[in-house]
Amino acid sequence: MTHKILILNGPGLADLGDDDDDNDRGLTLEKVRTECAGLCHSLGIELDFRQTDDQDEMVRWMTQDSEGYDGVIINPVGCSRAATVSLPAYRSAIGTAIRTIALLRKPVVEVHINNIFSRSAETTRPEHEPAGAMGLVCGLGVHGYLLGIRSIAHRFESDATH
């Protein structure tokens, strides 16, 4: 059976690489998609890679569409300090959605391109606590996505042998 992974990118990520933010270093979402597709192909995993600027659609994808997949990677954006949206309601909805997926015992990895904790040295508490997410990777650029894919693939393997 072929495993299926859903990768969801939240508001603003289509514009990745458009601004002069040094941390993005020219990374585009298309580049992320290409790298993720290449790795999934080599691991024999089916990939559905999506992006939306619509917060409601993001939450709907997470809570409804994720049912048909074996693992989910999300870059919610709005939950981070690098937020292009900062609505508490969105953050809360994302947190609930992550919990929903995790309750189904499906691997979930929350990925952020930059280190969301680095913006302020004074406070380290993220505005959003990634409730429910199995994994958290931030600051590794596109590698964060690839780590997420590899860790989920690793979990598929151990599930198969146990």
Next chain:
Amino acid sequence: MPKTVYIVNGPNLNLLGTREPEIYGASTLKEIEDRCRATGTRHGLNVVFFQSNHEGAIIDRLQEAIDTAQGIVINAAAYTHTSIAIHDALRAFKGFKIELHISNPHLREPFRHVSFISPVVDAVVAGLGIYGYELVLNVMAAELNNDESRRFA
């Protein structure tokens, strides 16, 4: 000249495999060390693997790394949430730094939700289990063996 990566482990990680295996897994620290060394060898990295229950001993090793290493993977365990001294030592290290946790501290007790380490590292990886060690070493290798742009390329 091979690049050197310090993998520094904090308190109680010597009990891995016996302490709350439902959270931390059944593997021992020795098994993790062996896998890290194998991964390092595969990438041509010199791996220095260290564990201590003592804050000062961890700081001594981090200071040693300033002169001898190009990368640090730090799993400071419970000191993550208490140690300003480890924060300062890491801040003095100019190479590539990854904070690593086996479980995801943000899913656990509120006293684990603040990390003094996160603001002074390049990246945070948590909740990927002990496989996280191998995964971050792969990224470290890409970071150190290729040019800077590789990480985001």
